Amino acid sequence: MMSKQVVKFYQTGTFTVGNRLLDETLRTVQSGIARTNSLNSGHRACQGCGEALGARYAVDAAMRAANNQVIAVNATGCLEVFSTPYPESAWQLPWIHSVFGNAPAVASGVAAALKAKGKTQSKVIAQGGDGGTVDIGFGCLSGMFERNDDVLYICYDNEAYMNTGVQRSGATPPAARTMTTQAVGDAPGSRFETGKNLPRIAMAHDIPYVATATVADLHDLEAKVTKAVKMRGARYIHIFVPCPLGWGSDPAHTIRVARTAVESGLFPVFEAESGKVTDVTPIRKKMPVEDYLRLQGRFKHLFGPPKKTETLAAIQQIADDNIARYGLIEAPDSE
Amino acid sequence: MQQKPFAVTLDPNSSRQNHTGLWRSKRPVYVDRLPPCNAACPAGENIQAWLYEAEEGKYFEAWQKLMADNPFPAVHGRVCYHPCENACNRGELDEAVNIHAVERYLGDLAIEKQWTLEPGSKSGKKVLVVGGGPSGLSAAYHLTRLGHAVSLYEAGNKIGGMMRFGIPAYRLPRDILDAEVARIEAMGVALHLNHKVEDLQAELEKGSFDAAFLAIGAHIGKRTDIPGRDAGKILDAVQFLEKMESDAPPKLGRRVAVYGGGNTAIDAARTAKRLGADEAVIIYRRDREHMPAHDFEVAEALEEGIQIHWLRTITSGSDEKFQVEEMTLDEDGRPVGTGRFEAIAADTLILALGQYVDADFLRNVPGLLVSEDGVVQVDERMMTGRPGLFAGGDMVPSARTVTVATGHGKKAARHIDAYLRGKTYQPPKKHALASFDRLNPWYYTDADQSKQPYLDMARRRKSFDEVVGGLGEDTALLEARRCLSCGNCFECDNCYGVCPDNAVIKLGPGLRYAFNLDYCKGCGMCAEECPCGAIDMIRESV
Ligand SMILES: Cc1cc2nc3c(=O)[nH]c(=O)nc-3n(C[C@H](O)[C@H](O)[C@H](O)COP(=O)(O)OP(=O)(O)OC[C@H]3O[C@@H](n4cnc5c(N)ncnc54)[C@H](O)[C@@H]3O)c2cc1C
Ligand SMILES: Cc1ncc(C[n+]2csc(CCOP(=O)(O)OP(=O)(O)O)c2C)c(N)n1
Ligand code: SF4
Ligand code: SF4
Ligand SMILES: [Mg+2]
Numbered sequence: 001m002m003s004k005q006v007v008k009f010y011q012t013g014t015f016t017v018g019n020r021l022l023d024e025t026l027r028t029v030q031s032g033i034a035r036t037n038s039l040n041s042g043h044r045a046c047q048g049c050g051e052a053l054g055a056r057y058a059v060d061a062a063m064r065a066a067n068n069q070v071i072a073v074n075a076t077g078c079l080e081v082f083s084t085p086y087p088e089s090a091w092q093l094p095w096i097h098s099v100f101g102n103a104p105a106v107a108s109g110v111a112a113a114l115k116a117k118g119k120t121q122s123k124v125i126a127q128g129g130d131g132g133t134v135d136i137g138f139g140c141l142s143g144m145f146e147r148n149d150d151v152l153y154i155c156y157d158n159e160a161y162m163n164t165g166v167q168r169s170g171a172t173p174p175a176a177r178t179m180t181t182q183a184v185g186d187a188p189g190s191r192f193e194t195g196k197n198l199p200r201i202a203m204a205h206d207i208p209y210v211a212t213a214t215v216a217d218l219h220d221l222e223a224k225v226t227k228a229v230k231m232r233g234a235r236y237i238h239i240f241v242p243c244p245l246g247w248g249s250d251p252a253h254t255i256r257v258a259r260t261a262v263e264s265g266l267f268p269v270f271e272a273e274s275g276k277v278t279d280v281t282p283i284r285k286k287m288p289v290e291d292y293l294r295l296q297g298r299f300k301h302l303f304g305p306p307k308k309t310e311t312l313a314a315i316q317q318i319a320d321d322n323i324a325r326y327g328l329i330e331a332p333d334s335e
Numbered sequence: 336m337q338q339k340p341f342a343v344t345l346d347p348n349s350s351r352q353n354h355t356g357l358w359r360s361k362r363p364v365y366v367d368r369l370p371p372c373n374a375a376c377p378a379g380e381n382i383q384a385w386l387y388e389a390e391e392g393k394y395f396e397a398w399q400k401l402m403a404d405n406p407f408p409a410v411h412g413r414v415c416y417h418p419c420e421n422a423c424n425r426g427e428l429d430e431a432v433n434i435h436a437v438e439r440y441l442g443d444l445a446i447e448k449q450w451t452l453e454p455g456s457k458s459g460k461k462v463l464v465v466g467g468g469p470s471g472l473s474a475a476y477h478l479t480r481l482g483h484a485v486s487l488y489e490a491g492n493k494i495g496g497m498m499r500f501g502i503p504a505y506r507l508p509r510d511i512l513d514a515e516v517a518r519i520e521a522m523g524v525a526l527h528l529n530h531k532v533e534d535l536q537a538e539l540e541k542g543s544f545d546a547a548f549l550a551i552g553a554h555i556g557k558r559t560d561i562p563g564r565d566a567g568k569i570l571d572a573v574q575f576l577e578k579m580e581s582d583a584p585p586k587l588g589r590r591v592a593v594y595g596g597g598n599t600a601i602d603a604a605r606t607a608k609r610l611g612a613d614e615a616v617i618i619y620r621r622d623r624e625h626m627p628a629h630d631f632e633v634a635e636a637l638e639e640g641i642q643i644h645w646l647r648t649i650t651s652g653s654d655e656k657f658q659v660e661e662m663t664l665d666e667d668g669r670p671v672g673t674g675r676f677e678a679i680a681a682d683t684l685i686l687a688l689g690q691y692v693d694a695d696f697l698r699n700v701p702g703l704l705v706s707e708d709g710v711v712q713v714d715e716r717m718m719t720g721r722p723g724l725f726a727g728g729d730m731v732p733s734a735r736t737v738t739v740a741t742g743h744g745k746k747a748a749r750h751i752d753a754y755l756r757g758k759t760y761q762p763p764k765k766h767a768l769a770s771f772d773r774l775n776p777w778y779y780t781d782a783d784q785s786k787q788p789y790l791d792m793a794r795r796r797k798s799f800d801e802v803v804g805g806l807g808e809d810t811a812l813l814e815a816r817r818c819l820s821c822g823n824c825f826e827c828d829n830c831y832g833v834c835p836d837n838a839v840i841k842l843g844p845g846l847r848y849a850f851n852l853d854y855c856k857g858c859g860m861c862a863e864e865c866p867c868g869a870i871d872m873i874r875e876s877v
Contacts, residue, residue: 014780016866018828020844021391021816031828033841041837041854042350047358048858053835083350086343090350218832244858252859252872255833259777285777 017218028222029064030056036063036092043090044082048251050241050258051079051156054215055127058154058239061225063093066123070229071110072096075103075128075137078163078243079156101136103128104144107151115150123229127154130171131161134196145205145234152228152235155198158243166246170196173266174318175311176298178246183301192314199272202236206275209233213269214240216258220281224271240267248297260292265319268326282330283323289316355836359857361872363830363850368769368822368868372434375422377738378405378473379745382419382434383823389437389815397815398441398450405741406476406519407469409446409511412439413803414502415738416629424771424821430784433806433814440811446514454522455482460755463488463544465532468496469737470550470728472516473744474751475524478548481752485524486542490531493580496552497729498737500577503602504799505609533696535724546751549697549719549726550744553690553709553735559594564652564684572603572687579606588682590614592657594649595687596626601633603685604641609799616642616679618649620662620670635802639795644679646670656680692730700724716760717747725751769822773868778829782817785810824848824869830861 018031029035038059045052062070071094074080080097083090098106107126114122126144128137133155144151160178161167168178168190175189183189202210209228213221221239228235242249242257249257261267262281266289269281290312293299302308302315323329370383381400388397401408412435423431444450460483464471467489475485493499494516498507520526532538539547556571570585572593578585591607593600596619604615617636619626622645626633637643647659648670656678662670692709702721704712710732717725727743729735753760788804789795795802806814824847831839831848838855839848862870 015778016827016829017832018826020826028828028832030832033843037837039837040350041851042353042355043836044350044353044355045835047856048860049835053833053860056835056837085345087347088345088350088353250859252863254835254858254860255864 015217015219028218029061030218030222035060036068038063038092039083040090040092044085045078046243046245046251048244048254049078049082050215050243050254051129051158051162052082053254054156054221054239054241055079057215057218057221058127058225058237059093059125061222062123062125062152062229065226065229067121068093069122070094071114071122071124073098073103073107073110073124073126075126075132076100076163077129077132077156077161078158079127079129081163100132102140103132103137104140104149104151104153107153108144108147108149111150123152124150125152125154125229127156129162130155130157130159130198131167131169133157134170134198138196142201142205145202145207145236148207148233150232150234152225152237154225155236155238156241157238158241158246160243160246162243162246171198173315175302175308175315177248177301178298188301189298199236199238199270202238203272203275203277205234207234207236208274209235210238210272211236211270212238212240212267214258214262214267215242216255216262217269217281220269246298248300249295253295257292257295260287260295263287264289264292265323265328266292266315268322268328270326277326280326280328283328286329289319354853356838356851356853356855359852359855360875360877361857361859362852362855362875363857363859363861363870363872365824365847365869366822366871367766367824368773369766370769370821370823371422371424372419372432372821374765374768375418376404376742377418377734377736378411378415378742380404380419383818383820385441386432386434386437386815386818387820387823387825389441389812390818392812394441394444395448395450398445399452401438401441402452404745406473407442407515407737407741408438409442409515410469410498410507411738411741412436412442412805413507413511414498416736418738424769424774425817425819427771428776428779428819429781432817433784433787436785436787436806437811437814440806440808442515443511443805446511451518452480452522454479457484458482458752458755460484460545461486461543462751462755463539463542463547464550465535465538465547466496466550466552466728467491467494467526467528468550468552468728468740469498470552470740470744471496471548472519472524473741474548474550474725474727474748475744476519476522477745477748478751479519479522479524481748483752483755486527486544487524488527488530488532488538490529490551492529494526494528496550500580501573501599501602502737503576503579503606505605505795505802506602508801535697535700545755546723547725548717548744548747548751549711549724549730550728550740551693551730553692553729555691555693555709556686557688557691558686559688561649561657561684562651564657565654568654568684570683570685572599572685573690575603575685576606584610587612590681591616591683591685592679592681593617593685593687595619595689596621596628597687597689598628598632600687601628601636601641603687605636605639607683607685608639608641608796612683614642614681615640616644616681618644618647618657618659618679620646620648621664621668622646625664625668638792647677647679648672649684650676652684655682657684690729694730716750716754717743718750718754723754766822769868774819774821775864775866775868776819778827778864778866779819782813784817785814820867822868824865825867827866829864829866830870833860833864835860 174192181190244251271279372382385400420431464487694709728740
């Protein structure tokens, strides 16, 4: 089992991408000049796009783990549109786009074909945005899980339909302003509903591997992709990728936004095998949800005037519930 | 011309033909900033740079970088008041980097391994240095590295100035001092002991020197009259401590009182205690907060059983006791009498009220500006009013520490070098400060400061063994790694990793990075996520 790289000695930059004090073999894929840059320069993603960053992090790690034998299937969405205005492409691996809602089914087919041809060393990944995953592609995905098809599905969650201009999806959080949930009326922004928590829905399928990750913790993200790629059967990784355009955040703040989502408890980072949570990433420096919300224009209406203290308290409650559910805060003195 | 399919406008190609750098309105640039530790070091050390080497276990390289500015790391690691640590950005996170402890580790390692340095290629010029304290020795060292032949005249029978005749052995063991001085001597500095300069002009002519550096320190203890007390029975702290270096240590009574509140007073009291005094008390006219002695020195003295009577002035005395007046502080922190008196029993009184410079032999040197208390004026080059005659250390207006004196020696050496070569020395322009708000501290691991061990109390009270111990190799390494590398790239690959457009080029170990402006969209993530604040975003001109 490939476990997370924990640096045992104190040093400058333990959480950084690279670390000149570490043995080369222990450093991240992203720190090496030999990384594949699976998603190449010249793609048309916005400045500071979290999805572009998350995709390069994930696919480069998959390429390393599978000796570059990876085939990617892509749902419609920003990742597809900004990378591949046909027939020009930023991808540096076999890559196929079909339509918005069927990426899991196409990937299942690719996996079946590889199996039929005896190409067992090749790995199939499917990827899509949150809209393509939790809404329109959901049926295909659930089927792929049910059949335990040999596919790693990666969802890049930017919490709305960004490519068509920021419409609400089943993954849009409460109170967030989108084009279809304007910050007007008694309950501005997206409504307080249960939402579609796809990592937990995936776990309910008892598939071999489910994990969440963010662009704010590269070490964790790479470890999870590497582990998932080496497994067989249906695997699911849900990566939190801030969208500066849709969220109204500073392009320079993309990683910071992701970090505050994790540190506030709003986005729990964990890992589950066969339906059971096996590991959680504890919060390192606990912060209130306001520190996360304030970085984003889509939540600006919460800060008034007048400040919506009740709504803020309700969002804080979501974070607190996550902290309790996943045990995100380590008991003091635990080593 | 080939017909394109419906709705297709591009040719099959890589996205790399699409130069997204054109979108940019700001561009990132790598910068080097001045770490606050470096800015605060009176010897002008490049602390961040030598810690960077030490982090990798490259102690020899670290020591060399340190030695570029300061020839006494083992001494400074012990006696420097480390203003660098007060300025250290890490203090905002948990505790400052224990810079002096790592410095001491490097200094001690160099002594153990007998690392040496070569003199510079010969310039053919001769320089006289007067005074063998830290300032004179530092100047001699730097001048030698710059290729000049140095003769150092020292009045005393041993070298080191106040490092030997002031600072007690329990804070600075003499073998350490000897080793660091010996290294300077081995580089070719001609040390002449028992050579007091009394006629400067004659010495300059006799030795046909091309320039001179004066660093005679400040050695004459200030006196005060105590009615009723026989002046012959009042000791001077500087003379008392100096006697400790002779074969006949001074004789003291059972109860020793020290008058003053600086580090000299503390050292005199701690020394008296070690010589066997039952009671060692310090009498000081202001409160603890206003004591010139450092807080840690006061704490160490108190631990050793020294009593301190704050807010007291001595008004009269006899052979066994003193009358003291209780003081209070006015708005400006000045002591004023309260009219209340008490008696403090003591059979020995040591005065530690500050020092004058013994500069009488300089008063007739043309061009020199010497104030009443012997302090000599110098310009920003450390040059006196007489061309070619430089001065530094305690004898010029200064904070009077070993480190300031050492820094003066370096600075003067650079200007003397320029003077001898008919040039002017232009110090490199200082970078802007690497302030804490430019850092992204998320990326640094929490780590407690490595503490130095202390000698057990029984031995501290009775012997002159060194009180504070050094770090071992593992703790020194750990401590070096606590450095945040403020304002200076430490090749953490963050910029290289976080760019969504792969627009950062990694140039390889030691070579840092470059930006590929064909693809940089100017999002600013690299600058935001750089832990140490080594990237600026600047506006593109349009
Ligand atoms: C008790 C005590 C404790 C101290 N503790 C500390 C400390 O912990 N940390 C710290 O940073 N600072 C400390 N200081 C201050 C520090 O020692 C001085 O600031 C520093 O030594 C000054 O260096 P210098 O080279 O200017 O003069 P000095 O060290 O005084 O050296 C001057 C030298 O010139 C020689 N000399 C004088 N006149 C002549 C002449 N005419 N011809 C030839 N030679 C001559 C003297 O013999 C002497 O060796 C302490 C001072 C004292 C008194
Ligand atoms: C069947 C279908 N409906 C609608 C669309 C239009 N469409 C293209 S991308 C997209 C939004 C994608 O959102 P998401 O999956 O969250 O990805 P993102 O762009 O946010 O990364 C939509 C609605 C489509 N291509 N196909
Ligand atoms: S809209 Fe959002 S997800 Fe799409 S390219 Fe821009 S930043 Fe990325
Ligand atoms: S963290 Fe390092 S570079 Fe920064 S002030 Fe402290 S010692 Fe200097
Ligand atoms: Mg989306």
